[in-house]
Amino acid sequence: MNRTFKTVASSDISISELMLPSNTNFSGKIHGGYILSLLDQIAFACASKFSGNYCVTASVDTVNFLKPIEVGELVTMKASVNFVGNSSMIVGIRVEAENIQTGKIKHCNSSYFTMVAKDSEGKSTLVPGLILSNMNDVRRYFNCIKQVSLKKEQNMHEEVFDYTSEESLESLKKYNVKLEL
Numbered sequence: 632m633n634r635t636f637k638t639v640a641s642s643d644i645s646i647s648e649l650m651l652p653s654n655t656n657f658s659g660k661i662h663g664g665y666i667l668s669l670l671d672q673i674a675f676a677c678a679s680k681f682s683g684n685y686c687v688t689a690s691v692d693t694v695n696f697l698k699p700i701e702v703g704e705l706v707t708m709k710a711s712v713n714f715v716g717n718s719s720m721i722v723g724i725r726v727e728a729e730n731i732q733t734g735k736i737k738h739c740n741s742s743y744f745t746m747v748a749k750d751s752e753g754k755s756t757l758v759p760g761l762i763l764s765n766m767n768d769v770r771r772y773f774n775c776i777k778q779v780s781l782k783k784e785q786n787m788h789e790e791v792f793d794y795t796s797e798e799s800l801e802s803l804k805k806y807n808v809k810l811e812l
């Protein structure tokens with residue numbers, strides 16, 4: 632079967648939204664949960680655009696809240712597919728907030744979502760291959776390879792790790808916990 636390939640740039644998508652007082656938390660900053668909901672929407676749009684299929688969120692791999700977002704700031708989210716497997720894609724999203732009076736822009740969030748493409752019967756389906764057109768695309772792809780293998784290692788570790796062993800329990804002494812078993 633001939634596999635199609637598409638550029639990273641063909642997956643590019645961006646959304647901008649003015650932050651309203653209705654989305655604030657108790658301290659008057661924009662609620663993290665609201666940002667997460669926008670991130671999920673743009674990850675969905677980016678993955679669907681690239682794959683040409685309906686997509687679901689398989690995992691939210693990293694969400695780094697770097698700076699708080701204020702009411703009245705214009706938030707822009709830029710997403711692109713950084714990595715493809717067979718049916719999965721890792722979408723990287725950069726979030727910036729602009730003070731529209733001063734034009735000052737701050738980087739507020741970087742996130743990575745794993746999305747899976749589905750066919751009309753709801754089965755995971757093959758996505759196009761990725762054309763890496765510049766060294767930035769290559770860097771991001773390598774970072775994702777590392778991220779995927781670390782996740783696999785972590786899952787394997789969870790499967791084989793004996794948390795009940797004397798050695799494991801002893802090792803907890805160096806943490807800020809007290810065992811009262």
Ligand SMILES: CC(=O)SCCNC(=O)CCNC(=O)[C@H](O)C(C)(C)COP(=O)(O)OP(=O)(O)OC[C@H]1O[C@@H](n2cnc3c(N)ncnc32)[C@H](O)[C@@H]1OP(=O)(O)O
Nearest residue numbers: 671675686687688689690715716717718719720745747755
């Ligand atoms: C847009 C939205 O918000 S959708 C709502 C929220 N999301 C959902 O409801 C999704 C619910 N979950 C599911 O439908 C399923 O568990 C799926 C699609 C995520 C995975 O289904 P599975 O039957 O396990 O599929 P399968 O084993 O074939 O894996 C499919 C791909 O997903 C990847 N995958 C599965 N689970 C994960 C995970 N937790 N993290 C990262 N990748 C994953 C697999 O590695 C595989 O990748 P590949 O095809 O590129 O090799």
